[in-house]
Structures are given as C-alpha cells and as structure tokens.
Amino acid sequence: MSPTLDSDARTADARCSRRRFLQAATATGVGLAALSTASSTASAARSSLRDQYQIRLGTPDEQTVYYYRAEQDGPTTMVIGGIHGDERAGYLAADQIREWTVDRGELVVVPRANPAAIADDLRPWDNDLNRQFPPRGGDCLSPLADTLWDVVEHHDPDWVFDLHSSRGIYKSDDGGVGQALFPTWTDPARPTGEQTVAALNERFGLSGDMAYLMGNTLDADRDMLMHRVAGVLDRPGFICETTEKAPLDEQVAWHLFTVEHAMAQFGQTRVTDQKSTTQTTQTTPDRHEIVIQGAGPETRYEFKATESVTPIDEPEWNDYVYSRGVNGAVSTGEDRFYFEGSLEYVEVKEGDAADLTVTVDGREISAEPNTRTIQFEGTGPAVRYEFKATESVTPVDEPEWNDYVYSRGVNGEVTSGVDRFTFVGDLEYVEVTEGDASDLAVYVDGLPFDL
Ligand SMILES: [Zn+2]
Known part of the structure; x- marks a missing residue:
C-alpha cells in the first residue's frame, strides 16, 4: 500500500506478485511445473500442451485457469469472463474458448473470474470486482483481484480480452455500454478492434443500434482490470460488451467471433482440427x-x-x-x-x-421455430402406432385413410412406407398399439427414437 508508485516500485511489485503466485501454486500442488518449463523453453522444439490449474483454493473464489500452448511459438492471448456475475454471455463464451486450440502461441482462459457472484447471478455494486485494479500499479484491492492480477502477470499476455454484457447499448442514450469494444491505449488495439467491429456487423447483419461500435479508449484512469492492463502492462486488448437486449446465444456468438477474429489479425488462428x-x-x-x-x-x-x-x-x-x-x-x-x-x-x-x-x-x-419432426418408418408388416404431443401436431404429407390425426396426436399405421408429422411442445408418449415394435423405426428430429 505504498502511496508513491514510481516505476521502480511498480517493477518490484510485479516481481513480488509473480513470486507470490508461484509460491501459492507450489503450495497447492497444482500443475504449474509444465507452465514454468513452457516459458523457459519457448525457442526449443516443443509439443503442444493443454493444462489447467486452480487458484484461491478453499475459498468462495476457487476457480480454474485453462491453458493451451501450441507447438509453434507465437503470441499469448488471455481471455477473462465472469468478472461480473450477472453478465452471462461473457462467461458462457469463455467456457467455450477454454476448449479452443490455436495454431501457435498460447491461449490462457479465466472463464469464471468471480465464481461467487456468478453463483448469485449478481453484480455486487458495493463490492464490484472491476473496481479493484488500481490502473497504475500497487496492490489490488481484494485478495481475488490480487490473485487474478498475479495470473495475468504470470502468463504475460500479448493480448487481453475481458468479456462482459450490458443491459443497454453504447451511444443509444439508454446509459448502457453494449455492442462496443473498448480498446486499451496500446497500439494496435484500436485498428484491430475497428476491423473486428466491421466484420462482426457484416457477419451477423447488425445495423442501427445493434451495430457494434468502437468505444472510448481505456487509458489507465479507472480501477478496472483492463485499465490496469493498459497502465501497468501497456498491452493491447478490449473490454468486449454485448447488449442483453439480444438473445443470450447471439451474445455468446458475438463474443466468440470477436476473440477469434481479433486473434486471427495478430496471426493466431483457431484450429478446428x-x-x-x-x-x-x-x-x-x-x-x-x-x-x-x-x-x-x-x-x-x-x-x-x-x-x-x-x-x-x-x-x-x-x-x-x-x-x-x-x-x-x-x-x-x-x-x-x-x-x-x-x-x-x-x-x-x-x-x-x-x-x-x-x-x-x-x-x-423442420426448420420452423419451435417445431420438431417425428417420422415413422415401417419395414413391411403393418404396425399401428399412436403418439401425442403437448401442444399440436401437423401431418407433413397428406395422411392416408388409416391415419387419424387429432389436434395433438395421431393414431396411424405404416407398412413399408413413411409417415411424417411435425409437432410443437414435447412428446407425451409414442407407442405401438398393434403389430411388432421391431417392424417400426421412429425418428425424432432425424435421430432414432427408442420406443
Ligand atoms: Zn461487466
């Protein structure tokens, strides 16, 4: 808690943090040996490595850091989600990114940075984790913020993405910050973000208020993680904000696209293998x-x-x-x-x-919304079947004389043909009423359904 923070003090502080981190890792017996080896043998031939370790063990903040290192040397990307517990798109996207493979360099993901807040689906405004990172150095303002910062310094990322969401939309006068990427002051964060924003809007057809914009520059003047990334590490990166006005799946897809697209610009490609x-x-x-x-x-x-x-x-x-x-x-x-x-x-x-x-x-x-498909295929001998859905049933083809279609159910018969229906809701039951079930194959949404 030194009141003066000249650059020597910052360096000493950073060194101290790293040592503390490594001691903590050793004490908890987590698999960091491989990580330390990784950073010291970066130029030698190496094999790819997927690993993970835990931090804040035994506390409500206990969580996992995920790590992937490609065979080929390259940049280190770090992705953080869940700093705000009620911003689900961020941690759900990060949950997927932690499984990604990249063609070079390293990918470090802290998907659920604030697990206690996530469990409560809450942003505790009186204890906001994203107000605990003094932007120009010095100790962080909580043990969790301190450990998260140690993780950042340990991996020494070239790029950092902090995934969030907002009730509103940036520059729409609703006071929100969604649909924007906020770049650190470090080049080339802003031009990279501009390319990504243009690609996002094009790819997802986003226009009007929903179109992504570049936000103001993170210039190390607030106690936020990404301001500290700017002020202490001087590295490029973004606070990525989606609007919660959009469906959650779309928000997650935008975050995934943002990270993948920006990474590709600095030469790190996601490998789908x-x-x-x-x-x-x-x-x-x-x-x-x-x-x-x-x-x-x-x-x-x-x-x-x-x-x-x-x-x-x-x-x-x-x-x-x-x-x-x-x-x-x-x-x-x-x-x-x-x-x-x-x-x-x-x-x-x-x-x-x-x-x-x-x-x-x-x-x-069926590709109609909320509509599913059920198909009865006979092998030859006549089989009578009956099924009922919770909401409604519609025949796809004209029903035959021996197929009785009710509003929510069907009593039908197949021999060697196919009867096909769409339905809304769930299936209440599907059963064979005459004949042998082994002469009938039932498919729901194209997949075999066990009678
Ligand atoms: Zn947030």
Missing part, C-alpha cells in the same frame, strides 16, 4: 450429418448440438462455426456438418424457413 475430429467420430456411432439446403433467397440459420459440430466442407465466409453450433447462411447451395449428440434446436434467424430444406442423416426435419 477437422481431420482428427473426423477420425475420432468415424468410429463413434453417435455422429450424424446435417445438411442445410437453400432454395435461392439468402436465409440465415442457426443450430446447436448437445456435443460438438464439425464442418464437412470448408465453411464459407458467412458461416460461423463454433464448438457446438453454427450460425450460417445459404442461398442456392448447401452447408453440411457433422454433429455429435442430438440437436438442441435448428432455427431460421433471417429469411423464410420455407426456403430451407434441412436433413439429418438424410431425413428431413
């Missing part, structure tokens, strides 16, 4: 193919799987693929992906669902 994913998934029975085919007019769609998504062809510039989902566009062509698990949703974001044909493993499914 298509080849090895494909190799692994070929032996996995749970891998499925989804094809989204356009009929002409440009249609923007989004889908999300429960486990993972991998593009089959090289994604086009307007298809954004993240670890479990895709935000893409088709006009006359088709986009093809593998996914694992099941589909959480498929929906049209812009354009008309009628212009899209979506198939899963060759079976067409």
Whole structure:
C-alpha cells in the first residue's frame, strides 16, 4: 500500500506478485511445473500442451485457469469472463474458448473470474470486482483481484480480452455500454478492434443500434482490470460488451467471433482440427450429418448440438462455426456438418424457413421455430402406432385413410412406407398399439427414437 508508485516500485511489485503466485501454486500442488518449463523453453522444439490449474483454493473464489500452448511459438492471448456475475454471455463464451486450440502461441482462459457472484447471478455494486485494479500499479484491492492480477502477470499476455454484457447499448442514450469494444491505449488495439467491429456487423447483419461500435479508449484512469492492463502492462486488448437486449446465444456468438477474429489479425488462428475430429467420430456411432439446403433467397440459420459440430466442407465466409453450433447462411447451395449428440434446436434467424430444406442423416426435419419432426418408418408388416404431443401436431404429407390425426396426436399405421408429422411442445408418449415394435423405426428430429 505504498502511496508513491514510481516505476521502480511498480517493477518490484510485479516481481513480488509473480513470486507470490508461484509460491501459492507450489503450495497447492497444482500443475504449474509444465507452465514454468513452457516459458523457459519457448525457442526449443516443443509439443503442444493443454493444462489447467486452480487458484484461491478453499475459498468462495476457487476457480480454474485453462491453458493451451501450441507447438509453434507465437503470441499469448488471455481471455477473462465472469468478472461480473450477472453478465452471462461473457462467461458462457469463455467456457467455450477454454476448449479452443490455436495454431501457435498460447491461449490462457479465466472463464469464471468471480465464481461467487456468478453463483448469485449478481453484480455486487458495493463490492464490484472491476473496481479493484488500481490502473497504475500497487496492490489490488481484494485478495481475488490480487490473485487474478498475479495470473495475468504470470502468463504475460500479448493480448487481453475481458468479456462482459450490458443491459443497454453504447451511444443509444439508454446509459448502457453494449455492442462496443473498448480498446486499451496500446497500439494496435484500436485498428484491430475497428476491423473486428466491421466484420462482426457484416457477419451477423447488425445495423442501427445493434451495430457494434468502437468505444472510448481505456487509458489507465479507472480501477478496472483492463485499465490496469493498459497502465501497468501497456498491452493491447478490449473490454468486449454485448447488449442483453439480444438473445443470450447471439451474445455468446458475438463474443466468440470477436476473440477469434481479433486473434486471427495478430496471426493466431483457431484450429478446428477437422481431420482428427473426423477420425475420432468415424468410429463413434453417435455422429450424424446435417445438411442445410437453400432454395435461392439468402436465409440465415442457426443450430446447436448437445456435443460438438464439425464442418464437412470448408465453411464459407458467412458461416460461423463454433464448438457446438453454427450460425450460417445459404442461398442456392448447401452447408453440411457433422454433429455429435442430438440437436438442441435448428432455427431460421433471417429469411423464410420455407426456403430451407434441412436433413439429418438424410431425413428431413423442420426448420420452423419451435417445431420438431417425428417420422415413422415401417419395414413391411403393418404396425399401428399412436403418439401425442403437448401442444399440436401437423401431418407433413397428406395422411392416408388409416391415419387419424387429432389436434395433438395421431393414431396411424405404416407398412413399408413413411409417415411424417411435425409437432410443437414435447412428446407425451409414442407407442405401438398393434403389430411388432421391431417392424417400426421412429425418428425424432432425424435421430432414432427408442420406443
Ligand atoms: Zn461487466
């Protein structure tokens, strides 16, 4: 708590912090040996490394720091989420980024910097973690802020991203700061941010108030983490703010895009590792193919799987693929992906669902919002089935004479053909009422459904 902070004192303080950090890491027995080795043998041939360690063990602030180091030397990017516990887009995006692989350099992610506040879904205004980082040096104002700063100094990042969200929108007179990137004063933060903002607006079709802007410069005059990154480390980086007026999934997609796009500008590329994913998934029975085919007019769609998504062809510039989902566009062509698990949703974001044909493993499914598809395939012998949905049922093809369709259910029969319906809500039940269940295959949203 020295009142004078000349540059010598700052340096001494930084050294002290690093030592404290390493001592703490040793004392808690976390896997930092590999990290220390990494920084001392940067020029030698090295293998890639994925690691993690915990900080603030045994306290309400206990959390994990995630680390990936590529074989090839390069910049270190650091991403922080969850400084404000009620800003979900930031930590949900960081939860995904911590699984990313990069082609060079290092990626360090502190996805949930303030776990106690996240657990309460709260920004405690009387104890705001982002007011505990004196921007020109000196001790941080809480043990948690102090440890987080030690982590920053230990990894010595070349770029830092701090992910947040805001109720409002920057420069819209609602007092909010969403839809903006606030760059540190260090070059080339601002020009890099300008490129990313332009690409974000283009890719996601953001205009009017929703269009991203560059915010004012973080110039080391407030007690915020990123002001301290500017004032003490003098490194480029951004506070990234989305608006909570948008759906959470979109906010997360914007954060992911921002980090990936800015990283690409400084030569660090996210690797989706298509080849090895494909190799692994070929032996996995749970891998499925989804094809989204356009009929002409440009249609923007989004889908999300429960486990993972991998593009089959090289994604086009307007298809954004993240670890479990895709935000893409088709006009006359088709986009093809593998996914694992099941589909959480498929929906049209812009354009008309009628212009899209979506198939899963060759079976067409609905792209209408909140609408799911159920398909009955017979093998030959007649089987009568019955099912009921919680909200409504609609036949896709004209029902045959022996298929009775009610508002929420169907009593139908198949032999060697296919009966297909869409429904809204959940399935109350699906059952075979006559015949042998082994002569019937049922698919929900293109995936086998166990009777
Ligand atoms: Zn915030």
